Amino acid sequence: xxxxxxxxxxxxxxxxxxxxxxxxxxxxxxxxxxxxxxxxxxxxxxxxxxxxxxxxxxxxxxxxxxxxxxxxxxxxxxxxxxxxxxxxxxxxxxxxxxxxxxxxxxxxxxxxxxxxxxxxxxxxxxxxxxxxxxxxxxxxxxxxxxxxxxxxxxxxxxxxxxxxxxxxxxxxxxxxxxxxxxxxxxxxxxxxxxxxxxxxxxxxxxxxxxxxxxxxxxxxxxxxxxxxxxxxxxxxxxxxxxxxxxxxxxxxxxxxxxxxxxxxxxxxxxxxxxxxxxxxxxxxxxxxxxxxxxxxxxxxxxxxxxxxxxxxxxxxxxxxxxxxxxxxxxxxxxxxxxxxxxxxxxxxxxxxxxxxxxxxxxxxxxxxxxx
Numbered sequence: 001x002x003x004x005x006x007x008x009x010x011x012x013x014x015x016x017x018x019x020x021x022x023x024x025x026x027x028x029x030x031x032x033x034x035x036x037x038x039x040x041x042x043x044x045x046x047x048x049x050x051x052x053x054x055x056x057x058x059x060x061x062x063x064x065x066x067x068x069x070x071x072x073x074x075x076x077x078x079x080x081x082x083x084x085x086x087x088x089x090x091x092x093x094x095x096x097x098x099x100x101x102x103x104x105x106x107x108x109x110x111x112x113x114x115x116x117x118x119x120x121x122x123x124x125x126x127x128x129x130x131x132x133x134x135x136x137x138x139x140x141x142x143x144x145x146x147x148x149x150x151x152x153x154x155x156x157x158x159x160x161x162x163x164x165x166x167x168x169x170x171x172x173x174x175x176x177x178x179x180x181x182x183x184x185x186x187x188x189x190x191x192x193x194x195x196x197x198x199x200x201x202x203x204x205x206x207x208x209x210x211x212x213x214x215x216x217x218x219x220x221x222x223x224x225x226x227x228x229x230x231x232x233x234x235x236x237x238x239x240x241x242x243x244x245x246x247x248x249x250x251x252x253x254x255x256x257x258x259x260x261x262x263x264x265x266x267x268x269x270x271x272x273x274x275x276x277x278x279x280x281x282x283x284x285x286x287x288x289x290x291x292x293x294x295x296x297x298x299x300x301x302x303x304x305x306x307x308x309x310x311x312x313x314x315x316x317x318x319x320x321x322x323x324x325x326x327x328x329x330x331x332x333x334x335x336x337x338x339x340x341x342x343x344x345x346x347x348x349x350x351x352x353x354x355x356x357x358x359x360x361x362x363x364x365x366x367x368x369x370x371x
C-alpha cells in the first residue's frame with residue numbers, strides 16, 4: 001500500500017502540476033537578483049535522472065550524476081533568463097481577448113486534470129462507480145498548492161512565449177516558397193534513403209522519424225483474426241477449420257470481406273471504422289510483420305485487389321488476409337495539413353536557433369550567483 005500511495009502521489013504531481021521556474025522558496029541560485037528554488041531545480045534534476053536511467057545510464061556513478069546536476073542547473077537558469085527577457089519585451093501584455101482565452105483554456109485544462117486524477121483514483125484504489133472522487137482529486141490538488149489559476153497562468157506563459165518567438169524572429173513568418181523548398185529537399189533525401197529499401201523505410205517509421213518518400217511495392221491488406229486454442233500452428237489451424245470454411249463459403253457466395261470482419265474477427269484495430277480504408281501496409285521486404293503475414297499478403301492467390309488468402313497461423317491465432325489495394329510509391333503528398341505542419345517545423349527550428357543565440361547574449365550579461 002505504501003508503494004501504491006507513493007506512485008499515486010507521483011502521478012498526481014505529473015497530472016496536476018505545470019512547470020515552475022523562478023520561485024521564491026529556499027534558493028539554489030539567483031539570476032539577476034531573482035531566486036531559483038531548490039524545489040524547482042530538484043524537479044528538473046529528477047526528470048533528467050529518470051531519462052538517463054531509462055537509457056541504461058548508471059546514475060550512481062558520481063561523474064554521470066555531476067553531469068546531470070550541471071544540466072539541470074543550466075536548464076533552470078536559462079529558463080529564468082528567458083522568463084525575465086519575456087517580461088522585458090512586454091510579452092505578457094495581453095489584450096482582453098487574450099486574457100479571456102487564457103482563462104477559458106486554463107479552466108478547461110484544470111477541470112480535465114481533476115477528472116483524470118479522479119478516474120485514476122477510482123481505478124487504482126478500486127473505488128465504486130458512484131463514489132465521489134472529485135472531492136478527493138480536489139484535496140490532492142489543494143495539498144500540492146495547485147488550483148485553476150495555476151493552469152490559467154500556464155496558458156498565459158505559453159501565449160507569452162508565442163509573442164516572444166515572434167519578437168525573436170522580427171515578426172517574420174514562413175513563406176509558401178520556403179515550405180515548398182523544404183518539402184522538395186525532404187522528398188529528395190527520402191528518395192535517396194528509401195526508394196530501394198523498404199526495411200529502412202519501416203525502421204524510420206517505427207523510430208518516429210519524418211518520412212517524405214514511400215517505396216513502391218506496398219499493398220494494403222485487411223484481416224480476419226480468429227482467436228483459437230492450440231499449442232502448435234497445426235492445432236490452431238485445425239481448431240479454426242470450421243470457421244474458415246464458413247468464411248470461405250460466405251465470400252464465395254458474394255459476401256464482402258469487410259462485412260465479415262466484425263462477425264468473425266478479433267483484431268481491435270477494426271473497431272475504428274477508418275481502419276477499413278487503410279488496413280495494414282505490407283511490402284515483400286517488410287520487416288515489421290511476421291514472415292507468415294508477409295508471405296500471405298503476397299501469396300499466389302493474391303493476384304489482384306478483392307482476393308483473399310489461405311488461412312495461416314501465428315502466435316495470435318489464425319489469419320485470413322484480404323487484398324484491399326496497391327499503395328502508390330513516391331513522394332508523400334503535400335496536403336494543406338502537411339504544408340501547415342512543415343511551416344510550423346521550419347518556424348520552430350528558426351525560433352530555437354534564435355532562442356539559443358539570445359540565451360548566449362543573456363547569459364553573458366547576467367548576474368548569476370550559485371549557492
